[in-house]
Amino acid sequence: MGVKLLLEKANVPGIRSFEVYRREGGYRSVEKALKEMNPESIVEEVKKSGLRGRGGAGFPTGMKWSFIAKPEGVPRHLVCNADESEPGTFKDRYLMEFLPHLLLEGLIVSSFALGSNDTYIYIRGEYAWIPDILEEAIEEAKAAGFLGKNILGTGFDCNIHVQRGGGAYICGEETALIESLEGKRGNPRIKPPFPAIQGLWMRPTVVNNVETLAAIVPIINMGGDEYAKIGVGRSTGTKLISACGNINKPGVYEIDMTISVEEFIYSDEYCGGIKGGKKLKACIPGGSSVPILPANLLLKTAKGETRYMNYESLSDGGFATGSMLGSGGFIVLDEDQCIVKNTLTLARFYRHESCGQCSPCREGTGWMEKILYKIEHGKGSMSDIDLLWDIQRKIEGNTICPLGDAAAWPVAAAIRHFRDEFEWHINNPELSQTSNFGLQHYADPIHVPA
């Protein structure tokens, strides 16, 4: 069993209630942070921990916190990004649903570090039953003196408010989230100014993912240096992976980022192997936006080395032969899955979720969906593959926010690694409607250049 810092108590009966959570050692980090530390020393510990944003971008949290402006007389805000919407990702939901007090504990400590007296949790609207769980936990924490006015007699005031979104993937982008929190359409803002300078209501704001904020709790409890000893290299601490697709045991797992991808997929402690004893064909290891990899490049790098479940190893080889850890949304595809169809559903997703502000994304995502639809339905031509490649190139890097990149990458990677499957579809318009390209050579050992 690997180290568990977040989900250690997840199976304790009644852990959702304040009473049980507290009895199990909960809220110690609030006592330590508010009574023995100051905001600067908390930021220092987070920097030392090496914690990187768990929402997908992997930006160092301590550094992000240190950017927050502190103009005299202007309130600052911490906003928790619970707009989990990246296909394949359902880890924050698990944390909020089963360990609401862990999130609140992390939020209180982080609010103290950032000087936020009014902290907001922006949760995707579809998670409609979770605000009730969070609000009940907030009331319990308030009654116990951990929230509200003069917390633990330290003079620090903090209220946490939960706001539901309206159904828009784009609101996971931090400036779109802020716009939405202000009651507007989720159109991302042009940066600069960054939220740390002008965010919610033009006040200094930090937006952090649910898992990132929960990880503050073990960091304060054990100290940043101890936290940094877990994991490997710049992948410190633990990471939640939400595993789905054609595996025996889909679910949310906490890993310490030292295990191999192969162990994660085949070990009974995690995914438990491919469903029905089938063969692994491909995997999207970090949420739908990150490049899909064929089985051989997933398990080993292009250099023939074992690939591990961490930021560095998963991105080894860049986009040519690697992918990303991203949000930890781990989507496994077995030998019977069609890469063209899978890419089509993702292209449709991004077309649906584009906010429409930037032409390359608004128009390009629609084009990609239509062309993929043609190919999938036996009406494609060879030039369509090059056209798809051309469109994704013209979207990437040419939009205000990263949704454009997120839409371009899955299409690019599918063509890069599975071009022959696209060609097969085009060359076999009728056969491809009733059968699949199958596994082919995608799991064959990699040829490592001498």
Add this chain to the structure above:
Amino acid sequence: MVYIFNDTQMAEFKRLVARYPEGKQKSALLPVLHLAQESFDGWLPTEALDYVASLLQIEPIEVYEVATFYSMYNLKPVGKYVFEVCQTGPCMISGSDSIIDYIKQVLSIQPGETTKDGLFTLKLVECLGACGYAPMMQVGKIYKEHLTKEKVDAIIAEYRQVANKN
């Protein structure tokens, strides 16, 4: 239908607005639209949007542009129970296509349509964050996960029974 909150709904409206600083009441728009939709038959006609604008003291256009942007606000009448079935990658590879086909068949409706008795609407949606429990759909506030044809039958039967009782 009169588009005015009753006392309970108005109390909830006030609770929502109180979360934000003085003068920033527009921030409550998304939650207030949810409240309005739940209060007024599951959808938001122009009259309801105008009412929300008047409550928040903002221009109607500020409400329209938000209501049309987010996918959860219904701008047309819907059935009593809306089956929002996820069709994105992880659900698709776990068999959502056959679930969608089955619902179309047993309810005799296409996506976007409502059954003649006004009970069920089928809506195809994008990723709802339940990928590990696929295939799945949302009905109101609830997620129905690990769907099979048998489970769909049971869900429909259950809602029909509840509707018949009322």
